[in-house]
Structures are given as structure tokens and as C-alpha cells.
Amino acid sequence: MPRGCLLNSHSFITAWDDEKLIGLGNALSDGYLVVYYPHLIVHPDYQGKGVGKLILNKLQEKYGMFHQQILVADGKAIDFYEKCGFERAGETKSMWIYQGTEH
Secondary structure: OOOHHHHOOOEEEEEEEOOEEEEEEEEEEOOOOEEEEEEEEEOHHHOOOOHHHHHHHHHHHHHOOOOEEEOOOOOOHHHHHHHOOOOOOOOOOOOOOOOOOOO
16 A cells, blocks of 8 residues: 555544554545545454454544545455445445456
């Protein structure tokens, strides 16, 4: 992941265990109405321990009242986000041009 994609975020949150980075999340936003959460990443050893929820809560402190909060989730992340109050966006379908190999 290019470093600039995180540093140029509207918001960028990190979680640490002493000096070890264990999680991060970021937001892209117009600052008033719409926010997109492109990354919420937690080290596998710390998953299921509330780290992701804490990061998302910090982002929600800033963007919780925005008209639209958008993210794309797949796999186990879908259950996590549904537990955090997100729901499927009607009949919409996610679409992308993707250059990665993870999916």
C-alpha cells in the first residue's frame, strides 16, 4: 500500500501495543456530508479483542452524524460491520477496477 494513501487521509487512526503497531483505520471525506472508510486493519494476533471496534469508535466520534458513511466489506468483515451498526445498502452492488491479488 503506498504510504501517501494513508497520510493524505481526512483522518488516520492507529492502535499500538507498546511500540508495536497492531491496527489502523482511515477515512476519506468531504468533511461535511459523506465519509468513506477504505481501511480498517487489525493484526491477526489482536483480532477479536476490541481493537477494530475502538478504531471504528474513534472514527465515529468524528463522522457518526454524517449523512452517508460508506465502506466495502467482504468475508468475515461483513459480520463485524453489521455488529457495529452498518447495514447493506439496499440493492446496490459494489463495483471496482482492482489491481490487487487478495480477492
